[in-house]
Amino acid sequence: LAQRIEHISTKDEIGDLTASFNHMLDRLEKSFLYQKSFAANAAHELKTPLTTMKAGIQVLKLEKSPTVEDYKENLEVTEQGTQRLIQVVNDLLTLAYEQTEHFSDDIELKAMLDTITQELQPLCIEKNIAISVDIDVKTITGNQTLLYRVFSNMIENAIKYNHKNGMVEVRGQVKNGATHITITDSGIGIPNDQLHYIFGPFYRVDHSRARGLGGSGLGLSIVRTIVEKHHGKVNVQSTLNVGTTFEIILPI
Ligand code: ADP
Secondary structure, eight states, rough: OOOOOOSOOSSSSHHHHHHHHHHHHHHHHHHHHHHHHHEEEHHHHHHHHHHHHHHHHHHHHHHHSSSSHHHHHHHHHHHHHHHHHHHHHHHHHHHOOOOGGOOOOOHHHHHHHHHEEETTTHHHHHHHHEEEEOOOOOOOOHHHHHHHHHHHHHHHHHHHHOOOTOOOEEEEEETTTEEEEEEEOOOOOOOOTTTTTTTTTTTOOSSHHHHTTTTOOOOHHHHHHHHHHHEEEEEEEEEEEEEEEEEEEEOO
């Protein structure tokens, strides 16, 4: 790793230059470490489904006389694996190509949220989750595709990390010159000491359970990136086993 200039701490121009050089090195080093861990996590996310698919194929090859059922089962595993790979690759692409978007679509917020909740209906039925949408805002301005992604991600999480027979409330109102959209769930909650980390790429509170639920761990990272590109902010409050509220604040 890069070496600092250790011995110059005078209170003159050289001292200032040394301090700022060392500071730059600190930032570079942090950035390298971040990139390295990002790449390692991404590789791991891609490797897991590939390993499962490879194991399935190997088992099938070892079968002396595989039946149609064996082939069908194997195809099922392969299809799930490829779907997961597509999801992770799409998430990675969204994080990588941040700069190519426009932010001036007029979006009917209520219509967008209704479409998302419709789309997530099968997931709700599975867990008997009741969703209510109460929006006091006509339009918001931004990138339609990216904001759809934000709300869809948040509402899907509110369902995924909920208990059976739980509820999800989506509210929207204008306050202090900004649009506030809150998504409240009655789910498992997030421990207080982990609230800081959940927006980091690949971070999951409970790795084994979250992977079983099919996410890539990139969802909230994408949400925060998109909201910040709209000059907005995401807040979160949570109580374990009571539920979580995410608030998205978008300037008008
Ligand atoms: P994932 O693909 O794992 O859902 P996200 O980036 O969307 O990844 O979320 C990161 C982690 O934050 C999740 O794995 C989960 O542990 C936690 N989390 C996100 N939303 C909620 C929620 N509404 N309730 C409880 N935990 C949540």
